[in-house]
Amino acid sequence: MAKASSKEPRELPPSEPMPARVDPCLATLVDKPPKGPDWAYEVKWDGYRIAVHIESGRVRILTRGGYDWTDRFPSIVDDARRLAVKTAILDGEAVVLDDKGRSDFGMLQRALGRLPSAVEAGAIVFYAFDLLYLNGRDLRRLPLRERRRLLEPLVAGREGAVRLSEEVQADGDEFFRVACAHGLEGIIAKHVEKPYRSGRGEWWQKITCKRxxxxxxxxxxPSTVPGRLGRLLLxxxxxxxxxYVGGCGAGWSHELSRELRNVLASIVTKKPAVNLRRKNAVFTEPMLVAEVEYRAWTDDGKLRHASFKGIHELEEGSEVYDLSANLA
Structure with missing residues (x-):
């Protein structure tokens, strides 16, 4: 597949102060890839969206919600200091790769210390896919093809903790088919002529192999096996x-089942957060969020074939599926 073609570069914008934070551009979920020469595609990484801020003498890492997680990504911080820039903001995804080179959200969480794990924090890799600020210039008004032209020389070919998320121009349907066949989460389509716009819009689109x-x-x-988890209530x-939208009873190992059971046992409550009566249910405080992969919804609004992919704390700004927004 050929790399995205470039047109004549535009003149760089005038110098401006570096923003303390940029709300990320978010992709809209669509059923199939868009077509046309103005669209380029990338792998959809399965990790944490972060922005790497490089300033004089320091590197900061901010999450999608604006939290400072610099101390959680020491290898990315260390490698970002080696980039040939004075100041920069790189947009991308922090991931851990499995033995087949695929990003694994569960391995990433374990590397971050959410649960006991042999996966070390040094295994986390940052795939940069956009450049928002460079050496005193705010690049967000430039089209994506120009931002990528400036990003690629900084990170292309690197094998450390900071790497380039490769971009291609190809037939979107074929790229999506190949991605799914290789067990990837999906692909992202981006319009190469659009500027960087915070929030969700049609200029970035995501197509997932599964919901x-x-x-x-x-x-x-509880499981019938003592000390293990039988089913999450979601x-x-x-x-x-x-x-309540149903349960999830798959996607974890025996070891992880015990660990999850112990975590949930520490936040048990007698006051359920939803209107639900189930004989064996143990209710918990709504403090945790589960990442779940599923095939579809049943007619009565429950998840079909749900599989657990990860867990994190419910924080202000956490993205949780909203029925009212998706049915509107």
Missing amino acids: RNSFVIVGFE AARNDGGLV
Whole structure:
């Protein structure tokens, strides 16, 4: 597949102060890839969206929600200091790769210390896919093809903790088919002539091999095996509250099942966060969010063939599936 073609470069914008934070550009979920010469494609990485801020004498790493996670990514910080820039903001994804080179969200969380793990923090890799600021110049008004032209010389060919997320121009349907055949989460399509716009819009589109969203954990059902987890009870947002959307009973190892059971046992409550009566249910405080992959929704609004992919704390700004927004 050929790399995206470039046109004559534009003149760089005038010098401007470096922004303390930039709200990220978010991709809109669509059913199939867009077509046309103005679209380029990338692998959809399965990790944490972060921005790497390089300033004089320091590197900061901010999450999508604006939290400072610099101390959680020491290898990325160390490698970012070696880039040939004075100041920069790189947009991308922090991932851990499995033995087949695929990003694995569960391995990433374990490397970050959410659960006991042999995966070390040094295994985390940052794939940069956009450049928002460079050496005193705010690049967000430039089209994506220009931002990529400036990004690639900085990170292309590197094998450390900071790497380039490769961009290609290809037939979108074929690229998507190949991505799914290789067990990837999906692809991202980006319009190469558009500037960088914070928030969700049509200029970035995501096409996933399976549906995947975040749901609040509101309880669990114990396994018939003592000390293990049988099923997570999940809820989505709806009109400002939470509504039960079914359970998830797959996607974890025996070891992880025990670890999850212990974590949930520490936040048990007698007041369920949803209107639900189940004989064996143990309700928990709505403090954790599960990343879940699933095939579809049932007619009565429950998840079909749900599989657990990861867990994180429910924080302000956490993205949780919203029924009211998706049914609007």
